[in-house]
Structure formats: structure tokens, C-alpha cells
Amino acid sequence: METKTREQKIEELKRTVRNIPDFPIKGIQFKDVTPLFKTKESLSMLTDVLYEEYKDKGITKIVGIESRGFIMGPIMALKLEAGFVPIRKPGKLPAEVYEEEYQKEYGIDKIQIHKDALSPEDIVLIHDDLLATGGTMEAAYKLVKKMGVKKIYVNFIIELDDLKGRSLFPEDIEVTSLINFSI
Ligand code: AMP
Numbered sequence: 001m002e003t004k005t006r007e008q009k010i011e012e013l014k015r016t017v018r019n020i021p022d023f024p025i026k027g028i029q030f031k032d033v034t035p036l037f038k039t040k041e042s043l044s045m046l047t048d049v050l051y052e053e054y055k056d057k058g059i060t061k062i063v064g065i066e067s068r069g070f071i072m073g074p075i076m077a078l079k080l081e082a083g084f085v086p087i088r089k090p091g092k093l094p095a096e097v098y099e100e101e102y103q104k105e106y107g108i109d110k111i112q113i114h115k116d117a118l119s120p121e122d123i124v125l126i127h128d129d130l131l132a133t134g135g136t137m138e139a140a141y142k143l144v145k146k147m148g149v150k151k152i153y154v155n156f157i158i159e160l161d162d163l164k165g166r167s168l169f170p171e172d173i174e175v176t177s178l179i180n181f182s183i
Contacts, residue, residue, distance in 0.1 A: 009045050014179045016042050017158065029183050031158050033129050039069060046072065046157070049178055051079045057153060059125045061085050061118060063139050065111070067094070068129035076127065085117040087126075098146060102139035113138070113143050121178065122149040128156065131156040131177055134145050134165025141169060 004012070018032040036042050050072060059082050064073025066088045090110050092098070097112040118124060119175050126140050137154060144152055152173060158176035160164065168170040 003093050004045075006049060009049050010178055013042060013049070014181075017179060017181075028060075029181075031069075031130060031160070033068065033157060035125070036157070040055065045123055046178075047075055048081060050155070053176060053178075054080055054125060054153070056124070058123050059126045059153070060122045061149075063087055063113070063118075063124055063126045063140065063144060065126070065128040065136060069127050071129070073127050074145075076125070080125075082125075085113065087111050087113050087143065092110050097177055098143055100139040100143045100146075102135045104135065109136075111139050111143065113146075117147050118144065118147045120150065123151045124149050125153045127155045129157050131159040131165045131175075132163050133162070134168040137165070138168045141173070 011183045013036060016035050018035050020030040020032050023030040036046050059080050060081050062073050062077040064070050074084045090112055093112050095113045098115055099110055099112045101110050102107050113177060124144055127143055128137055131137060141154060154169060154173060154175040156177040157159055158179045161182045162178050166175050
């Protein structure tokens with residue numbers, strides 16, 4: 001059986017991402033991740049690369065950000081034998097929540113997490129599909145940090161390098177993305 005290196009797998013995954021110019025508004029190069037999930041080959045390659053990245057970190061909870069963090073989040077949780085916790089938009093989570101505000105392109109948005117979703121022993125991997133300005137993940141990071149867990153890792157499938165979203169996170173936080181694009 002043919003075995004591919006991590007770099008070969010990432011190159012292949014990168015070629016699978018679909019670029020949609022001017023979506024949802026003019027000037028945006030939209031990176032469509034759905035082709036990564038469409039075939040069993042790319043879904044399993046993506047899962048393998050993510051698993052290899054985090055298998056030795058002792059992760060106990062994957063925190064996924066609504067809604068594209070809900071695709072690979074539970075798959076990674078299952079592979080890493082961890083639990084899955086959703087971060088959602090306001091009004092969706094039924095029990096008591098913590099909330100964080102963040103700046104969107106137009107106006108302010110909020111995200112929430114259940115107060116009892118994480119505990120001090122948890123080693124958490126926060127996952128989303130793509131790092132653009134980083135505003136959404138920064139708010140998620142603050143939420144999880146406030147809950148006083150043991151350690152936090154941050155992961156994206158894709159990073160848009162030129163937007164420098166990575167600079168929002170403290171240096172001691174491991175921020176990993178598999179596929180990098182300059183736009
Ligand atoms: P941000 O808070 O700016 O890092 O972006 C948050 C979310 O917006 C990402 O997780 C993506 O789901 C989406 N997003 C932003 N820019 C793009 C883009 N160029 N292509 C695809 N999705 C994007």
C-alpha cells in the first residue's frame with residue numbers, strides 16, 4: 001500500500017479546497033472546505049493528519065465553534081477518545097452559559113458555552129475550520145480560558161496568513177493550522 005508523508009497529504013488536501021471568488025461579497029476569496037469532506041479519501045486523510053497532530057497531547061475535550069467547527073470536531077473527539085463541546089451563537093444552548101462578545105466586520109457578535117461543559121482537569125483543543133481575522137477564535141479562547149482548564153490548544157484546518165489572525169493569541173498557546181493560504 002502507498003504511504004504518503006504528512007507534507008504530501010497536506011498538499012493534496014490544499015488542492016482539494018475550492019476557492020470561490022467574490023463570495024459572500026465582492027473582494028472575498030472564499031475557501032470552501034466542503035470538498036474536503038465530500039469523498040472518503042479526503043475525509044480520511046484530513047482525519048489522519050489531525051489525529052497525528054494531537055494524538056500525544058492528552059486532549060480530553062474538543063471544543064468546536066458553530067457551525068463549521070462541528071464537522072471535524074466530533075470526528076477528532078472520537079479518534080482522540082475525548083469528549084465534544086459546542087460553542088454556539090446566543091439563544092441555542094439551553095442550560096446556563098458563559099458568553100463572550102467579539103467584533104465582526106459589521107457590528108458585534110456573541111458566542112456562548114455551557115457553564116458545566118469543562119472542568120479544571122480538561123486539556124482542551126478548540127477547533128474551527130478557518131483562521132481569518134481571528135476574532136471568532138479569540139472570543140472562544142477567552143471563554144475557555146475563563147473556565148480555568150489545564151491547557152488549551154487551538155486548531156484550524158485553514159489559515160489565511162495575510163490576515164495575521166494568529167497574532168491575537170498569546171505566544172505560549174500552540175496555534176496549528178494544516179493548510180496555509182496567502183491571499
Ligand atoms: P474570523 O473571525 O475572521 O477569523 O472568521 C471566522 C469564520 O468566518 C471562519 O471560521 C470561517 O468559517 C469564516 N470565514 C472568514 N473568512 C473566510 C474565507 N475567506 N473563506 C471561508 N470562510 C471564511
